[in-house]
Amino acid sequence: MAMSSKDPIDIWLRAEQGSAGRKPEHSRASIVQAAVKIADDQGIEAVSIRKVAAAIGAGAASLYRYVKSHDELIELMLDEISGEYVLDPANGAEGEAPQRALLDLARQGRQIMRRHLWSAPLFLSQPSMGPNSLAYLDFALSILQETSLESSAKLRTAAMLTAVTSAFVQNELPLHPGANHSPVDASARAAYMAQVLPTDAYPALAAVMAEELAPVNLDMEFEKIIGTYLQGAGLSERK
Amino acid sequence: MAMSSKDPIDIWLRAEQGSAGRKPEHSRASIVQAAVKIADDQGIEAVSIRKVAAAIGAGAASLYRYVKSHDELIELMLDEISGEYVLDPANGAEGEAPQRALLDLARQGRQIMRRHLWSAPLFLSQPSMGPNSLAYLDFALSILQETSLESSAKLRTAAMLTAVTSAFVQNELPLHPGANHSPVDASARAAYMAQVLPTDAYPALAAVMAEELAPVNLDMEFEKIIGTYLQGAGLSERK
């Protein structure tokens, strides 16, 4: 009441607006979905207010009736795809080892980030607080409930789990044929490497590159990395 | 020779330009340093071509004589601060355990990212190829040389090491007093949490938040996280 400015974070509280007035022609959900589709197809940088507005057949300024800012739109997008997690309570069952349940969560996260390539870096920098993100966090914490970790350690373990997943996805992408969102394309990088390596300025790097890179099984690597990370996190001891 | 367009990635090859002509009033190094300073003070979003140009007393368009694009400037910034690593050969000595040497590297990385807060997310998304970045990579690989890992595993271990470090720094920042680069400020988030938690929609989260969060020793957590990650990476076996 006494606050001079409206609450800055009504993002997740703001209801879909009350009774009187012209009825809205769009919805926040459809806008976010359109934005996600654009990001999937053309990269995150293509997600501009004007393009999203055009995608749903609206004027640019109209979007601000549903979304407060561009940053908020991106936060909504992140929460949207966080809804793709399948939080099956069977995975959190008491019988299950926490490791397995968390590994499953990480697997899902990897798939989600691969479906939405733009999201991998963002999951790192943006600690989202939307309902889907909170549901995910809550689920991960419920799994960790069975361990003897301190609550702060639980929180960080959950956060680091998605962080490591995001890092892995980020690193596995260049090895794949897919799209090329790098500032400079990969072929140029390769040519550059070939030109700079013989300088024997980077002997260890040259040695590694010299070996024929056996086609890596990324799935197995992922399992191993997450598995060993969880093992190291000290979940083994039951409460 | 037959290439129609100039090589796209002369970023690191382009010499500081030959003999004849007006002598440059600036240098790529000074530009990058100015950009880093701006990012340190005002955040990465404040690093615009015009602001950097103004900082060194130049016209906006002049920057393009030293830097090909905004993206390239940021890549140069990343390589610049990668030069802050102290790659002491003593750490890579054969007697040292690889784990210790890599842990030291991660410690340095953490400090660098804390000095340049904007860099933590970027280290994730941008696989830089500048001389300093390559020197760092080469050093890490030379440490891993003593292990029995496959070369692809070596590469990914090195990449994941900085990735995990970046993730940790990203997660430890909100716990610190420092600057606030989040889309919405932390106090608002806290208020929101307080309002949404009693909904008992997130019981595990509520349970964790209820416990008094003992002031965490971030340094110790870092050591543990990196240590256990390296332990799981399978470095233990000597070659």
Next chain:
DNA sequence: TCTAATTGCGAACACTGTTCGCAATTAACG
């Protein structure tokens, strides 16, 4: 001295996020 190459940079273009003001629409109230 002339020539060729290089830098500096104002001006412009195509974008971007965001705000403002106003017309159009709708629900509720008297």
Next chain:
DNA sequence: CGTTAATTGCGAACAGTGTTCGCAATTAGA
């Protein structure tokens, strides 16, 4: 039923962005 108040849609405008172009200024070598 008419009036009022609230809400949406959105064209226009503003400030800021990355980038390109053309030209003047400067410099080294022929």
